[in-house]
Amino acid sequence: MPNSIFVTKERCTGCTACVKACPVSCITMVDRDPNEGVKWRKLAVIDEVKCVFCNACVEVCDNLGAKSAHKDLFNAITMTKETATSTGPAIDTSLYKGVWVYAEVRHGKLVPTIYELLSLAQKLAGTLGEDISAVLIGKDVARHAQDIIDHGADKVYVLDHPCFENFVDELYTQAFADLILKEKPNKLLLPASTLGRSFASRLAISAKTGITADATELTIDPKTRLLHATRPSFGGNLMATILCEKQRPEMATVRPMSFPRSEKKPGRQGKTIPVPVDPSKFKQRTRFVKYEPEQGEEQDISAADVIVAGGRGVGGAAGFKPIEALAKILGGAVGASRAAVDAGWITYRHQVGLTGRTVRPKLYIAAGISGQIQHLAGMNSSDVIVCVNKDPEAPLMKLATLSIEADLFEFIPALVKELEKRKGH
Ligand SMILES: Cc1cc2nc3c(=O)[nH]c(=O)nc-3n(C[C@H](O)[C@H](O)[C@H](O)COP(=O)(O)OP(=O)(O)OC[C@H]3O[C@@H](n4cnc5c(N)ncnc54)[C@H](O)[C@@H]3O)c2cc1C
Incomplete structure (x- = not known):
């Protein structure tokens, strides 16, 4: 009903x-x-x-x-409320074992989010007493398997075939879903990247299971052995914990930068399992045409080691000029609070926070940002936080590693000038 x-x-x-x-x-x-x-x-x-x-x-x-x-x-x-599951008949959940992670490869390179998924998988697998397996799909990807084992996987399933050279949802989904049906993993984590988001939901449907998208916290209930996946809901106004009780694997996409990376132990023992691929079995309605990278020199905040972010305190689009100048000389990216994005001073791709990106740079400089909880949720794991604010009582001034009570329009240009001098500009 x-x-x-x-x-x-x-x-x-x-x-x-x-x-x-x-x-x-x-x-x-x-x-x-x-x-x-x-x-x-x-x-x-x-x-x-x-x-x-x-x-x-x-x-x-x-x-x-x-x-x-x-x-x-x-x-x-x-x-x-609807009572029947919409995903399919109940299954024997005891047949499903192991914590699986998807190792995303982009343009031939392993995306480092896999190390975050592996550290999380170690925590979950530790509570369950089960193995960790990774799944690699692509062309010439087998060479990444040992690195994944070094970072904590016990097994790596490798689907290496020229048909996977470029990411096509349908192909990746059919190949991965076949593997899930055969091997029966218990939990499966994917990155909440553009690619992961696009393909995880299809995969969940193909595997007749449920998925929690964009989880920021994941734990195992030791009694029920169920995955508790928590994510912001209703625009971030409340946190919802979602369970998938009857279907397996329990799936979640995980926000990049939400978890620390797993430690590398070179030469760690693990098994690489090549999975035969027969592309003639796949049904394909879409095909890859070409890849066009985004234009512009702007650095992506999610991969940056240094971020200089501006908020409402910059006062307008022009107020981002000193922020950009400081980011440039430090070789960093420009971030922003939602207030600055909502005001139209800078585009959404720069937004840090609950409804923006989660970042974990070595240095985060926040200028003219008060530090409301939704902003902190996206950056409070940064190694060093510097806050420049006129108001000593601003919440971020209390949390920062270094708090500078100053007008950003005086302090930032002076800092840029000093750094330029030291760099011999
Ligand atoms: C559901 C939900 C989701 C949200 N998601 C996000 C999110 O993802 N990211 C996010 O950032 N916010 C988010 N917000 C909004 C958040 O609550 C705050 O409104 C926002 O972060 C405030 O931005 P701000 O710090 O730039 O502005 P303000 O809070 O107005 O702070 C401006 C600061 O600038 C200082 N200042 C002013 N002039 C100067 C100057 N010349 N020099 C130095 N300092 C100066 C002021 O003292 C003040 O501390 C969300 C809110 C909700 C309800």
């Missing part, structure tokens, strides 16, 4: 408690027809299309009902 929700007209007093409780603003109050003969003037109406069936409105209305002396009022909202 599909999800459904409705309001019993006779019990609704139009008190608006449900409107306030709804996180997705799908409840409105409408005027009642005076001919109804009900003394309450307003009636709650729920937009079922927008509703996420979170139960918040039901709870608040039922709580009022419990407190009210009028037993015929409140308890006005009835919700029915």
Whole structure:
């Protein structure tokens, strides 16, 4: 039965408690027809299309009902939730073993996010007492297997074939899904990169399982052995922990830079398992045409060792000039707070934070950024944090390794000048 929700007209007093409780603003109050003969003037109406069936409105209305002396009022909202799994019949979960990670290869290079996935996999596999396996797909990718083993994998499945030279969702999904069905992994983690996001959801559908996208925290419940995957929901206003109880593997994409990298132990023992690939089996409706790298010299914040970020304190698009000058002389990238992005002073790809990118540079310089929790969520694992702010009470001034109480328009140009002098410009 599909999800459904409705309001019993006779019990609704139009008190608006449900409107306030709804996180997705799908409840409105409408005027009642005076001919109804009900003394309450307003009636709650729920937009079922927008509703996420979170139960918040039901709870608040039922709580009022419990407190009210009028037993015929409140308890006005009835919700029915879908009961059957939409992913397929229940399976024997005990047959599924091992923590798997996907090792992304981009233009022939291993993407370092694999080391973060491996450190996370070590933690999860430690609680489960299971092995860690990595999956490599591409052309001439077998050469990366030992590096992955050195960083903590016990096995590496290698799908090495010319048909995988360029990433095509359909091919990668069919090959990976076949391997999942044959080997039955228990948990599977992929990077929440552009490629990972695009292909993980298809993979989950093909493997008839569920997936948590963009997880920022993952743990195993030692009792149930289930993966608890936590991710920001409702635009970051609350953190949701998601479980996939009945299907396997339990899958998640993991935000790059959210976890430390695993340690390298050169010469570590592990198994490389070549997986035969027969491209004639694959159904393909799309084909790779060409790769065009993004134009411009701007460094990507997620890979930068140094980030100089500006916030509302820069005052406008032109205020980013000193920030860019400092980033340039330090060989770093330019970051921004959401306030600066929302104001249209800089593009979204520079945004650091909960709804932007998570970064972990060696040096993060924040100028004119107060340090609200949503910004900190994206950068507080940086090695050294320098905060330049006029207000000594700004939250980031308290957290920073080095806090500089100054006007950024005086301090940053002076610093650039000094660095230029030292570099002999
Ligand atoms: C669901 C949700 C998600 C969000 N996601 C993000 C996110 O991903 N990233 C993010 O950044 N925010 C995010 N936010 C917004 C966040 O709550 C803050 O509003 C935002 O980070 C504030 O940006 P700011 O620090 O630049 O601005 P402000 O808080 O206004 O701070 C400006 C700072 O500049 C200082 N200043 C002013 N002039 C100067 C000067 N001349 N020299 C030095 N200092 C100066 C001021 O003292 C002040 O501390 C999110 C909010 C919500 C509700």
